[in-house]
Amino acid sequence: MQPQQDDVVAPVPARAGSTPSQLRRHNMGVVLELLHRDGPASRSELGTATGLTRSTIADLVQDLVACGVAVESGSARPTGPGRPSAVVRARPEGAVALAVEVAVESIAVATVGLGGEVLATERVESAVDALAPAEVVDRVAAMAGPLLAQHAEGPVGVGVAVPGLVRRRDGFVHVAPNLGWQEVALASMLGRALGPGDRPLPVQVANEADLGALGELRRGAGRGVGTMVYVSGDVGIGAGLVIDGRAMLGATGYAGEAGHMLVDPGGRDCRCGARGCWETVAGEEALLRAAGIDDAPGARALALLRDRLRSGDPQAEHAVGVVGHWVGVGLGNLVNLLNPEVVVLGGHLQQLHEHLRPSLETALAARALAQPRSAAHVVPGTQGRQAQLHGAAELVLAGVLRDPVARA
Amino acid sequence: MQPQQDDVVAPVPARAGSTPSQLRRHNMGVVLELLHRDGPASRSELGTATGLTRSTIADLVQDLVACGVAVESGSARPTGPGRPSAVVRARPEGAVALAVEVAVESIAVATVGLGGEVLATERVESAVDALAPAEVVDRVAAMAGPLLAQHAEGPVGVGVAVPGLVRRRDGFVHVAPNLGWQEVALASMLGRALGPGDRPLPVQVANEADLGALGELRRGAGRGVGTMVYVSGDVGIGAGLVIDGRAMLGATGYAGEAGHMLVDPGGRDCRCGARGCWETVAGEEALLRAAGIDDAPGARALALLRDRLRSGDPQAEHAVGVVGHWVGVGLGNLVNLLNPEVVVLGGHLQQLHEHLRPSLETALAARALAQPRSAAHVVPGTQGRQAQLHGAAELVLAGVLRDPVARA
């Protein structure tokens, strides 16, 4: 492995030919995905949703139950004449993902089952930026142990959200400025720490904004949406892009670094080395500075700011006005470029949405081209910090949905 | 139809179940797509590329030939021991698309066959912005007539590239500032003008940058690339995005308006109504202004600029330096956000690439985050004005590739 050399693996989207048995697996995946994404459904609903016949659906459901990834629970609510259809639901224990979030102020782990149910979760507040990567790995392993012990079969994989530039291919963290990390082979370290030695667990690592986007897409404000932009205000600003219902991670996984868009050439220096980046005017530090709060960025400083806003502090109100303007300007760039159906705000942008909203919407409307509907749709996320965990789980569970048989 | 109301049609990417006959069509599509995108191939090459067996490939090829979309031409070059494999190629006449480009200074039409072969093409230089939409439609129909007369079967569809905001769903041109168009139902107008009255041709309209991206992706600098950004410098600046090998058009088709990214809050007013947009500092007008050329933007002014650059005119050299810097800055935003494998330049950015390059690359390197390979890959397009026509054809032919049987 040569971490210095970022070889771009051409995805070569050459569609492959399919055989009848691949067809079966495809159809099983389709049915399971419906159950996973939209919740329990009757057999007849599955039939209409997939376009398959009753006999085929019966066959597929039987197979899914045999694989342990679905269960048929009795009957449904009778909603009209005719024989009631049996309800099928994803079986959470059928495929469990270990979701991990490494944030600046906390570490969280969760076991998430098929259907998106969080089976168990634990979060430890801690100054992660004071820890070496190996220490973080140890803590994650220690936290995950008890959760995983409850599942005899073991998880199908591990998904990790990290605030930094991550090479998707091998889960290599190029740099995570807010953690003080550089060149960390996180996936392989975690795989060894969590696996039984001889069989390391498959670990996938991705940027926290990308996974936040995926989480909100599946379980939060973006349900059913095709194209969406998730903008996460952590210490910096990151974006997660969803195109046609799929997470867009870029050629090597570095997509979504919206925080370093140039929006103000005469602005401040950014810690990325450039000047005038979006996050220098719309990020948490800029907000606290404008509000006259000297604390380091973080939950405490934000709580203080919200207190002052509640009490009508004029400097705080002015600060959210100015920052809201810049947030709106940057969102305008994203909206013009990507034309999403909705923009979902996460992190502190979500928490302060009600305060940022007026100036944000004004600035966005001024910058976005005439696109009557799409420009206005900015909503706060509904999942909060859960979004990243859900997204990390989705990353892992997607493999099961693609081929439920492989994980028998 | 309610042009004022931009209803976002949720794509609902719910995968559908598949039947055996759909499987067959899928596999036929896979084979035909290989021939269309990568050119002629022997049967055995098709087998290894698709993972299907010889007998199945033979069956599929037979069907494709029967549909008229492929031909088997004799033998191949003998490249080793063993019986030589018959070469299969897409039959251009099997599916012909009418590609149309409506630009500011010219109108072009072409018939493009399967495999991407341009069967016939015609371009008329004309000040299109002085024409009403209905006149343009009439001219297109007049130009297309002789080309289409050569194909008894008629084209499978029409693809149109327009420099403006286009609603993909119904080919409605919201606004095309450089043409002076507003609220033009171009697709239906063209469909009626080209069709035989009772059966209007299916017409798809898209932004010229989006189609330029598609053209370069399939036939030019982006062959085999998964994620790519195409930046077209016309009078304004537009971008076309390709994600995982597919054109990304946004929820309603308005994606790619990179020209109206804010990059300089203190900058000039833009004709979009906002201020400091990228195209006010990196567009053609800015370039000509900086070079001291008073002509209106267009081919003549650009030729003049290139003459001056050749003769070493200092003001011209300074102009490309400044504009190159801004182009690089904007590309940095796009690269940070999308992490493409390559950035392809079109329009005047392509023509002047060699002159813009030094300052462009410096600015891009300064703004792009540490991404060793991906940041540097800026290349000029290879297709020039053909890119838009190829892209428009691809838009139409994609339907045939998806299901070759439907177009028997």
Added chain:
DNA sequence: GCAGATTTGTCGTCAAGTCCTACAAATCTC
């Protein structure tokens, strides 16, 4: 020039998947 190796095309058979039809089961409506 000729025999063997190698690769490919063709044909028949087989397994897998889904559809279709008929019938039984369960519920609602009148």
Added chain:
DNA sequence: GAGATTTGTAGGACTTGACGACAAATCTGC
């Protein structure tokens, strides 16, 4: 309680691709 309606089940039919055997065509080596 009878009819209508919807769903589950079972068997046969059809489509599809895989597999194995054999023939065809070319190259290599003597």
